[in-house]
Amino acid sequence: ESAIVPIVIGDAVKTLEASRLLEDEGFLVAPIRPPTVPAKTARLRVAFTAAHPDEEIMRLADVIQSRVIGR
Secondary structure (H helix, E strand, O other): OOOOEEEEOOOOHHHHHHHHHHHHHHOOOEEEEOOOOOOEEEEEEOOOOOOOOOOHHHHHHHHHHHHHHOO
């Protein structure tokens, strides 16, 4: 529905760790932390464009599900 999808992690340190993990997997996903957002609402900012292949979007979703959310 939007080109920008927030994934709220909550904890700022865990959000930074998740961003680094995704970078290691080849994805540039920005961590957004307080004071930019309210305390305990740190999040990943995932931005999509039409240039992103469906396969890469699915791989990103799999990595987020298994290694970020699932940990």
